[in-house]
Amino acid sequence: MTERTELFPPLAASRTGFLPVDGLHILYWEEAGKPDGLPVVVLHGGPGANSSPLWRQFFDPAFYRVIQFDQRGCGQSQPTGELRDNTTAHLVADIEALRRHLGIERWLVFGGSWGSTLALAYGQAYPRQCLGFILRSIFLCSAEEIAWYFENGRKFHPDLYAGMAGLLPPEERGDLPAAYMRRLVHGERAAAIPFAQAWANFECARASIAGGAPPLPDDFAWTLARIEAWYFSRHGFLAPGALLANMSRLAGLPAVIVHGRLDMLCAPLTAFQVAGHYPGARLHIIPDGGHTAFDPSMRVALLRAADQFRRNQRFD
Structure with a gap:
């Protein structure tokens, strides 16, 4: 089977909505792909960026149900730029609230850069709700x-x-x-x-x-x-070393880590540390990869990870 090297075609959202998560914040979310497909939640970076339709083009729309949302204060979530009640613990709770709101039992978690920080924090808090992880450009928000x-x-x-x-x-x-x-x-x-x-x-x-x-x-x-x-x-509102110390909570959940050797924002050392503490995680250092998912070699590696999970529902 020929390996895919280009993103899937642009895909419009099939459902969108707003989810109030407390008395102040309202999250914007959207869904695309196969309505009864394998669910994957895509966590955007920053913190402070927003979701983009480009991210769902890493996933086969005939297989995946792709869920995206704008984190507190970001994108179409309201209020814009709000810092009150905006911490990592709040964002982790928001992910879980969205899962329950959409009636999803377990989902694959996809995140890069700050999205990888949030993915690991969520997974450690709710491991039974996760099918596995695709993580890019690892960042733990340490000093x-x-x-x-x-x-x-x-x-x-x-x-x-x-x-x-x-x-x-x-x-x-x-x-x-x-x-x-x-x-x-x-x-x-x-x-x-x-x-x-x-x-x-x-x-x-x-x-x-x-x-x-x-x-x-x-x-x-x-x-x-x-x-x-x-x-x-x-x-990142995280205790020093906490994410690494609690990585054993993810044991048994498949994970692939993609990190560019030439990443100028997030040092490859952190990816090695996470892989060393995460039982069973598979680390792929991309020799000519930078930080972004859309450089050619990074794109191919992420498409490969999503396709492997599609075919096997695990990372072989």
């Missing part, structure tokens, strides 16, 4: 990773780092994340937009080995940067 995220950017993309630092007065450039946090989280939205655009460009331009990134709409850049700064400043 070390966040520090590396900025320092690596300074070393390998000094022009992008200088662009961020250049918006700040000289006396604030010694702690770039803290300076941006003050403006993105505590400052006025209009005044924060240039800082949000610089933050988003710093991230997006480093995500692909092809480099470059088109300018983002102001609203998207603000939401991404604001929520990302919020989570980064609190190390």
Whole structure:
């Protein structure tokens, strides 16, 4: 059988809806593919990004029932950019609330970058509700990773780092994340937009080995940067080492991890650590892969993982 190398054709959502999860937050969700197919929940990155129709093109629509949603404060979820009651524990509870709302017994969990953090946190909280995991560009939101995220950017993309630092007065450039946090989280939205655009460009331009990134709409850049700064400043609201320490809770659940050797945002070391602590997980380091799922070799690896699960409902 010839291996698929291109995404499945664009697929429209067959159902959409809004799910109130508390007195403040309302989540937007959508479903596509086979209504009675094998369910897979797709967790978007950021934190602060949103779901995209592109993600469902990794899954055979004749087999999979693809569920997506915008996390708190993101995309079409309301209220936009809201930080109150917006923590990892809240997001984990939201995933479980959506599963129950849709009447799904167990599902495959697919997530990359921050989505992999959230996938592991959810799986450790609700292992019996998971069929397995496809994880990309592993990130655990640790203090070390966040520090590396900025320092690596300074070393390998000094022009992008200088662009961020250049918006700040000289006396604030010694702690770039803290300076941006003050403006993105505590400052006025209009005044924060240039800082949000610089933050988003710093991230997006480093995500692909092809480099470059088109300018983002102001609203998207603000939401991404604001929520990302919020989570980064609190190390993802996770206790140090907690996700690695609790990886045994996932024993027996099949998992494939895809990580690019050339990932400039998330160090491959973290993927090795997760694979070493996760009993039975299969790690694939992609020699010419970057951070994004859509670079050619990363795309092929993820399509292969979804197809293996389709054919075997496990990762052989």
